[in-house]
């Protein structure tokens with residue numbers, strides 16, 4: 001077992017870190033304050049393949065392995081978690097389901113514009129009555145000749161306000177919702193597809209999370225991924241990959257909070273000494289770095305299992321559960337070590353603290369991750 005990063009992964013980390021620090025670093029605070037999506041950075045990310053991190057080269061992607069992907073998300077999120085959120089949702093639950101479940105015709109039609117970042121992806125499962133219970137989807141897709149007509153409202157859609165292609169979960173038979181759910185690719189300019197209000201969120205404020213409305217929204221049957229009834233399977237498969245991305249995002253936030261805390265604890269003097277000389281502060285730093293290391297190992301194991309073709313759903317759930325809890329604990333300690341300044345918007349730890357919490361909520365809450373993990377444990381032969 002080799003725990004040293006290989007040259008390829010070192011290069012990805014260095015390149016993404018340099019880009020993120022140069023392009024997102026100077027604006028990360030302001031885009032959070034103003035709840036502004038940074039289109040100017042998207043422009044610069046497009047030619048660098050940030051929008052096709054793992055997509056096949058044939059469709060314009062960079063075809064990265066999963067550890068490289070996790071490193072890229074981690075490094076962007078270390079500087080701007082909201083932009084990390086945009087990329088992880090686009091790549092892992094926007095592009096990936098089309099790569100995995102799309103026909104050749106669908107891949108050719110949808111992927112190039114998505115991997116070029118001209119159409120940012122969104123994943124639209126959640127509704128007012130369908131949160132943790134994906135089987136509660138009420139949006140309908142009624143067949144009309146060779147089209148489907150969609151009606152319904154999606155809420156909490158990451159990238160909602162900037163998306164060009166939305167994967168919409170809808171039921172084709174209201175009498176049999178579980179077995180009739182399908183996933184439809186709906187492009188932004190389709191009549192009947194409208195973006196609602198942008199959510200006024202606690203964190204991740206630079207991502208335009210919004211509701212989406214579908215009113216008599218007509219799409220050809222060739223926009224359906226798989227068959228009616230495949231929706232839940234496609235959704236759960238996408239979320240396994242998505243959880244790797246959220247874990248990486250949480251890890252990036254925790255890493256940023258830790259680095260700022262080490263620096264601050266050496267600079268801040270109380271009782272005529274740097275606060276880093278106090279044993280309690282050292283204990284906090286030790287706990288933070290240990291949890292970050294453990295998180296990283298769990299995450300990279302899930303990535304390695306995915307790339308070796310083995311089942312990785314439980315490992316991705318463990319990584320997401322642990323990395324998100326780490327992000328919450330580490331950012332909480334970061335604020336504590338910064339004292340009153342940590343509670344002020346003058347310091348970035350306040351933003352990390354707000355951004356971290358939601359990693360325990362979206363793409364399956366921590367309670368749902370525990371259900372996934374426990375199911376795998378109980379299915380094992382003793």
Ligand SMILES: Cc1cc2nc3c(=O)[nH]c(=O)nc-3n(C[C@H](O)[C@H](O)[C@H](O)COP(=O)(O)OP(=O)(O)OC[C@H]3O[C@@H](n4cnc5c(N)ncnc54)[C@H](O)[C@@H]3O)c2cc1C
Pocket residue numbers: 089122123124125126130131132133155156157158159201204209358361362363364365366367368
């Ligand atoms: C910023 C943000 C971005 C988001 N982006 C997206 C997106 O892009 N696409 C999308 O589809 N959704 C998105 N979501 C929605 C998110 O995935 C849901 O909020 C999440 O799945 C939880 O659903 P809910 O909010 O309805 O909570 P509920 O399902 O109502 O859960 C409430 C509480 O009950 C617990 N609970 C529920 N069921 C069980 C159970 N069986 N056992 C134990 N505990 C349980 C939950 O863990 C939670 O603590 C986003 C949410 C936020 C806040």
